[in-house]
Amino acid sequence: MIINGFSFAAVSAGLRYKNRLDLGLIVCDQPAVTAGMFTTNQVKAAPVLLDIERLKQGKARAILVNSGSANACTGEIGMADAHKTCGLAAQHLGIDENEVLVASTGVIGERLKVAGFEAHMGELVAGLRHDGAVDVARAMMTTDTVEKSAFRTIELGGEEVAIGGLAKGSGMIMPNMATMLAFVMTDARISFPQLRHCLKNSVAASFNLITVDGDTSTNDMVLVMASGHAGNRWIEDVDHPDCHDFGAALAEVLDELAEKIVADGEGATKLVRVAVGGAKDDHEAEQIARTVANSSLVKTAFFGGDPNWGRIVAAMGRAGVRFRPELVDIACEGIMLVRGGVWVGEEAETQVAEAMRAPRFTVSIDLHQGSGAAAVRTCDLSYDYIKINADYRS
Amino acid sequence: MIINGFSFAAVSAGLRYKNRLDLGLIVCDQPAVTAGMFTTNQVKAAPVLLDIERLKQGKARAILVNSGSANACTGEIGMADAHKTCGLAAQHLGIDENEVLVASTGVIGERLKVAGFEAHMGELVAGLRHDGAVDVARAMMTTDTVEKSAFRTIELGGEEVAIGGLAKGSGMIMPNMATMLAFVMTDARISFPQLRHCLKNSVAASFNLITVDGDTSTNDMVLVMASGHAGNRWIEDVDHPDCHDFGAALAEVLDELAEKIVADGEGATKLVRVAVGGAKDDHEAEQIARTVANSSLVKTAFFGGDPNWGRIVAAMGRAGVRFRPELVDIACEGIMLVRGGVWVGEEAETQVAEAMRAPRFTVSIDLHQGSGAAAVRTCDLSYDYIKINADYRS
Numbered sequence: 001m002i003i004n005g006f007s008f009a010a011v012s013a014g015l016r017y018k019n020r021l022d023l024g025l026i027v028c029d030q031p032a033v034t035a036g037m038f039t040t041n042q043v044k045a046a047p048v049l050l051d052i053e054r055l056k057q058g059k060a061r062a063i064l065v066n067s068g069s070a071n072a073c074t075g076e077i078g079m080a081d082a083h084k085t086c087g088l089a090a091q092h093l094g095i096d097e098n099e100v101l102v103a104s105t106g107v108i109g110e111r112l113k114v115a116g117f118e119a120h121m122g123e124l125v126a127g128l129r130h131d132g133a134v135d136v137a138r139a140m141m142t143t144d145t146v147e148k149s150a151f152r153t154i155e156l157g158g159e160e161v162a163i164g165g166l167a168k169g170s171g172m173i174m175p176n177m178a179t180m181l182a183f184v185m186t187d188a189r190i191s192f193p194q195l196r197h198c199l200k201n202s203v204a205a206s207f208n209l210i211t212v213d214g215d216t217s218t219n220d221m222v223l224v225m226a227s228g229h230a231g232n233r234w235i236e237d238v239d240h241p242d243c244h245d246f247g248a249a250l251a252e253v254l255d256e257l258a259e260k261i262v263a264d265g266e267g268a269t270k271l272v273r274v275a276v277g278g279a280k281d282d283h284e285a286e287q288i289a290r291t292v293a294n295s296s297l298v299k300t301a302f303f304g305g306d307p308n309w310g311r312i313v314a315a316m317g318r319a320g321v322r323f324r325p326e327l328v329d330i331a332c333e334g335i336m337l338v339r340g341g342v343w344v345g346e347e348a349e350t351q352v353a354e355a356m357r358a359p360r361f362t363v364s365i366d367l368h369q370g371s372g373a374a375a376v377r378t379c380d381l382s383y384d385y386i387k388i389n390a391d392y393r394s
Numbered sequence: 395m396i397i398n399g400f401s402f403a404a405v406s407a408g409l410r411y412k413n414r415l416d417l418g419l420i421v422c423d424q425p426a427v428t429a430g431m432f433t434t435n436q437v438k439a440a441p442v443l444l445d446i447e448r449l450k451q452g453k454a455r456a457i458l459v460n461s462g463s464a465n466a467c468t469g470e471i472g473m474a475d476a477h478k479t480c481g482l483a484a485q486h487l488g489i490d491e492n493e494v495l496v497a498s499t500g501v502i503g504e505r506l507k508v509a510g511f512e513a514h515m516g517e518l519v520a521g522l523r524h525d526g527a528v529d530v531a532r533a534m535m536t537t538d539t540v541e542k543s544a545f546r547t548i549e550l551g552g553e554e555v556a557i558g559g560l561a562k563g564s565g566m567i568m569p570n571m572a573t574m575l576a577f578v579m580t581d582a583r584i585s586f587p588q589l590r591h592c593l594k595n596s597v598a599a600s601f602n603l604i605t606v607d608g609d610t611s612t613n614d615m616v617l618v619m620a621s622g623h624a625g626n627r628w629i630e631d632v633d634h635p636d637c638h639d640f641g642a643a644l645a646e647v648l649d650e651l652a653e654k655i656v657a658d659g660e661g662a663t664k665l666v667r668v669a670v671g672g673a674k675d676d677h678e679a680e681q682i683a684r685t686v687a688n689s690s691l692v693k694t695a696f697f698g699g700d701p702n703w704g705r706i707v708a709a710m711g712r713a714g715v716r717f718r719p720e721l722v723d724i725a726c727e728g729i730m731l732v733r734g735g736v737w738v739g740e741e742a743e744t745q746v747a748e749a750m751r752a753p754r755f756t757v758s759i760d761l762h763q764g765s766g767a768a769a770v771r772t773c774d775l776s777y778d779y780i781k782i783n784a785d786y787r788s
Contacts, residue, residue: 043711043719073707075720075736108704109737218708296690296775297783304784310502313467314612317437325437326469342469343503381690383780389691390698390776 001133001151001164004187005029005227008132010139011124013116016068016106023117024136025124026063026183027093032225034060034101035196037203045072045219046082047102054098058192061099063183063223064089065140067168071104071112072218081112088117092125103181105142105168105219133185137166140181143266143388144168150256154249156242159231161188163246165253169261180207180217182257184224188246190235197238198247199224206254209286210262210377211293224250262377263360267384271377272302273362279372284321286374288365291319299381307352309338312363329366332356395527395545395558398581399423399621402526404533405518407510410462410500417511418533419518420457420577421487426619428454428495429590431597439466439613440476441496448492452586455493457577457617458483459534461562465498465506466612475506482511486519497575499536499562499613527579531560534575537660537782538562544650548643550636553625555582557640559647563655574601574611576651578618582640584629591632592641593618600648603680604656604771605687618644656771657754661778665771666696667756673766678715680768682759685713693775701746703732706757721762727755 013023036055038048071078090097137147151164167182235243263271274293279285295315301308309330330338333355407417430449432442465472484491531541542561561576629637657665668687673679689709695702703724724732727749
């Protein structure tokens with residue numbers, strides 16, 4: 001993944017574990033138009049608070065990211081530490097501290113090991129290179145089992161534009177822009193309001209429609225930086241076709257990252273799409289899809305490969321949306337399991353059980369009450385989720 | 395547990411498994427004043443729909459309860475089956491069919507094995523005896539590991555009144571009168587409005603403040619039957635001290651049953667009380683307590699004995715209640731772990747980790763914003779929850 005104007009580096013700074021990449025840096029060779037979206041959790045980590053403030057200027061030069069500590073719930077000391085680490089990066093890069101954004105992930109409540117940043121910042125900056133994105137993706141992993149990236153190129157007015165994204169999951173993954181870190185770099189020429197507009201729409205259709213465990217983190221953010229190195233005509237109008245095309249490509253990148261996050265959800269063995277149609281409106285469809293996708297009982301049944309549609313119906317019934325149970329159809333991978341609120345029969349169930357052995361499948365619910373639709377992606381709930389989370393800190 | 399006027403029986407009717415009690419009967423020797431509360435799930439099982447209708451008359455003679463099938467999402471056939479089984483009981487008891495209530499628990503969506511009811515109803519009725527309550531408690535167990543009962547006697551105006559309750563859990567346990575079956579028998583003389591009043595208050599303070607997995611069942615109900623055999627003056631005024639005293643004793647019985655349900659939550663190894671104080675009002679305190687108590691990440695940390703207060707704070711932050719993170723105190727069993735939003739230190743954490751090894755402990759959260767308070771009881775999330783639910787139906 002090469003994006004004009006950007007360079008990347010990562011080092012092992014010993015922030016929590018030895019000999020693993022845990023500190024990454026993304027740098028643009030000039031101030032990049034930058035937009036961000038942040039966790040909806042009321043408790044926001046220091047880096048989130050700092051970045052929200054800094055992004056009011058709509059541009060940035062660098063993103064400093066660490067794993068090992070979330071620098072959340074660390075009070076004024078945590079805020080001072082966030083400032084200090086940005087300052088260190090700015091100093092070594094020879095840029096203004098206000099142009100450095102920071103992101104942290106890891107255990108909540110513990111202080112950032114600032115000494116690790118101090119000892120390794122020189123090495124980090126010295127290692128910057130255009131093809132180093134994958135190292136940054138690795139440096140921000142926590143319980144992730146694979147690094148996550150996505151890349152697209154599009155033509156805008158005959159000029160090639162590149163969009164590349166990096167992301168990490170994989171617990172505390174829950175809708176409402178919670179959940180994870182994702183950084184997207186593009187060489188597009190695009191103004192701040194248009195970039196923010198495209199980001200907002202793309203997040204609504206991707207990260208906000210996934211769930212791993214229904215928990216929303218204190219630290220999560222999506223940042224998109226545009227270097228302006230591509231040759232495209234400046235995107236300055238949200239209604240211009242170029243803005244639509246750029247937005248569509250950005251949405252694809254975020255969607256791929258979102259899917260990779262769910263697929264690598266803690267302990268996940270299956271990726272399941274819960275698609276609801278026939279609702280009164282899209283909002284109600286989403287509420288039902290979200291409730292089903294978040295149900296521990298439904299998710300353990302997915303793990304067991306059990307077509308336990310009763311749990312799906314029970315979850316639907318507590319979603320806070322009015323519907324007529326006697327009209328509900330439920331299908332899995334096109335095989336109808338429930339028709340008009342009642343079980344189709346043994347044969348269908350056997351077929352669905354077979355379909356559920358696949359690592360990816362779709363559960364479709366039709367309420368037959370209107371044309372509202374939404375889909376939420378989730379993963380199953382397995383022994384390994386418990387294993388990972390019962391002693392994450394030790 | 396003996397309550398004047400009531401007799402109990404249970405048999406193995408082979409409704410799902412062989413050689414285990416799965417069909418129970420509770421009978422009053424005269425029409426008992428009867429009140430009920432039912433699941434808030436929009437999808438209601440046939441027995442729930444039937445009982446809601448029948449309880450409009452405020453009295454009943456019998457409760458027929460089975461495990462093995464929930465008779466939910468079974469459409470008109472399920473409703474016909476519910477009627478048929480009540481009719482069978484009525485016929486053998488020589489009472490009116492409308493005086494029989496029915497409750498079912500087990501797998502959703504499968505038809506009730508009516509043949510099992512037909513073959514064993516004679517045996518069931520013949521087995522009725524005053525001291526058979528524990529058999530009924532056993533017959534309604536599903537993933538429960540122990541049968542659950544509670545018993546109190548009180549004096550009202552010098553006369554002894556007995557209250558005994560039976561309950562089953564232990565998955566799909568979630569606030570809002572979802573969650574389980576509970577039957578309470580008393581010999582008190584009490585009129586319907588007063589009985590319903592006492593039941594409503596008691597449920598709000600007990601079953602509605604527990605959670606196992608955040609899922610709400612389609613089948614759950616609490617029924618209370620009063621035979622009127624005790625010598626107490628009729629309770630006909632909610633403001634009379636006798637009604638207060640009766641209500642308090644009923645609340646104790648339901649509270650004990652609720653606690654037993656959480657302690658026997660699917661896979662549970664620990665019972666945890668999440669107590670929130672200092673909120674703007676009780677409702678906001680309850681919302682925060684509920685969100686923390688339902689968080690999979692918090693519950694797995696309980697299982698691992700990890701004082702992971704960061705997850706508690708993160709869950710609080712998504713509860714939809716405004717609070718000031720920098721004022722929050724969190725303690726476990728009286729040991730302060732977080733003060734003013736930040737970690738107290740290593741020593742406190744070691745002590746809390748020690749306290750969390752106990753099978754029961756309390757996590758206390760103080761928001762320092764008012765005098766609202768609430769406590770929700772929950773259990774930990776363990777490997778066994780996954781094991782139980784990944785292949786519950788096989």
